[in-house]
Amino acid sequence: MAYFNQDEVFVIAEIGSNHEGDFERAKKLLRLASESGANAVKFQVYTGDTLVNRLESPTRHQHFKRFELTYEQYIELAEIAKELKTMFMASIWNREALEILNPYISIYKIGSGDLNAYEMIEATVRTGKPMIMSCGLATMADLEEVVQYIGSLDPSYIHDRKLCLLQCTVMYPIPDSDANLKSMILIKERTGLPVGFSDHTVGTYASEIAVSMGAQVIEKHFTDQREGRQFRDHKISLTREEMQELVHKFKKIKELQGTYDKRIMPSEIENECRISFRRAVYPRRDLRAGTLLTREDIISLRPNVGIDGKDYFKLLGKRLKADKKAYERMSWDDVE
Numbered sequence: 001m002a003y004f005n006q007d008e009v010f011v012i013a014e015i016g017s018n019h020e021g022d023f024e025r026a027k028k029l030l031r032l033a034s035e036s037g038a039n040a041v042k043f044q045v046y047t048g049d050t051l052v053n054r055l056e057s058p059t060r061h062q063h064f065k066r067f068e069l070t071y072e073q074y075i076e077l078a079e080i081a082k083e084l085k086t087m088f089m090a091s092i093w094n095r096e097a098l099e100i101l102n103p104y105i106s107i108y109k110i111g112s113g114d115l116n117a118y119e120m121i122e123a124t125v126r127t128g129k130p131m132i133m134s135c136g137l138a139t140m141a142d143l144e145e146v147v148q149y150i151g152s153l154d155p156s157y158i159h160d161r162k163l164c165l166l167q168c169t170v171m172y173p174i175p176d177s178d179a180n181l182k183s184m185i186l187i188k189e190r191t192g193l194p195v196g197f198s199d200h201t202v203g204t205y206a207s208e209i210a211v212s213m214g215a216q217v218i219e220k221h222f223t224d225q226r227e228g229r230q231f232r233d234h235k236i237s238l239t240r241e242e243m244q245e246l247v248h249k250f251k252k253i254k255e256l257q258g259t260y261d262k263r264i265m266p267s268e269i270e271n272e273c274r275i276s277f278r279r280a281v282y283p284r285r286d287l288r289a290g291t292l293l294t295r296e297d298i299i300s301l302r303p304n305v306g307i308d309g310k311d312y313f314k315l316l317g318k319r320l321k322a323d324k325k326a327y328e329r330m331s332w333d334d335v336e
Helices: 023-034 058-066 071-083 095-104 118-125 140-153 183-191 205-212 232-236 240-257 266-270 309-315
Strands: 010-016 040-045 087-092 108-110 131-134 163-167 195-199 217-221 280-283 298-301
Touching: 010 023, 010 240, 023 040, 023 071, 023 240, 040 071, 071 087, 071 095, 087 095, 087 108, 095 118, 108 118, 118 140, 131 217, 140 163, 140 183, 163 183, 163 217, 183 195, 195 205, 205 217, 205 240, 217 232, 217 240, 280 309, 298 309
Parallel strands: 010 040, 010 217, 040 087, 108 131, 131 163, 163 195, 195 217
Antiparallel strands: 280 298
């Protein structure tokens, strides 16, 4: 079973914490994101107390406390998403939330910060549901280690390609030079898993390039507006109209990429281009029956009717059976 399709782009509108703890804004963002054309709308589910040590990092602890929503509110968001026929996704950062919200989630997201949180990774794997994992702050050795760990818990994540790895750089925003999109190619070669890009750049250019390079999943932060917002994630977020345009571009990119074969295309067939663009062999001048054909007697010209141009050398040394006028169509019945 293929969970991530090579012929389509799975687009995640990452609301994350852009609601800033305001449930009404969270619902508004969800509705806007559902209209954006994205395949899934994603939130970050956490509590300050289960994520950050209040003694070691009190400021960070308070930040996450301020942005908390209740589990009941996340369930309501999931139910709204279902009504809107939009997939509800989440990065879940504690076991209690995982157990409560599991019935509402089809695909889990593991953030870069939890790449070493084996406790949460193990709990997520036990759900058996597909996972998308961001790979910021990681070397290739780090990724291979965690992929091996996931495979040891449940080999289907590797064999059935239920795990997708996203190139990511953990800053908001990042300079273009830190996007490092080529690493997607290495990740795919070394793991054999689907790859994608969690885009922390400003704008959409990096995501477009990532898709052209083979990204099967794109995660892009989402907001209602960037103006007047102080929280850093808004800077790299797209609005509904911008996400709609990006989804349209992805479809155009996939259309332009085509398929993994080389064939004559329908428009070429419909317009008989193999005839009008290719050459056939014709007499250069009037020739009499019995002429032994040489380079001076024949020429390759468009259109390709009669004897194909690739057979030019096969005609040399052949003898004409009948008279042929200059540029008259030839067939193999004309020679012996």
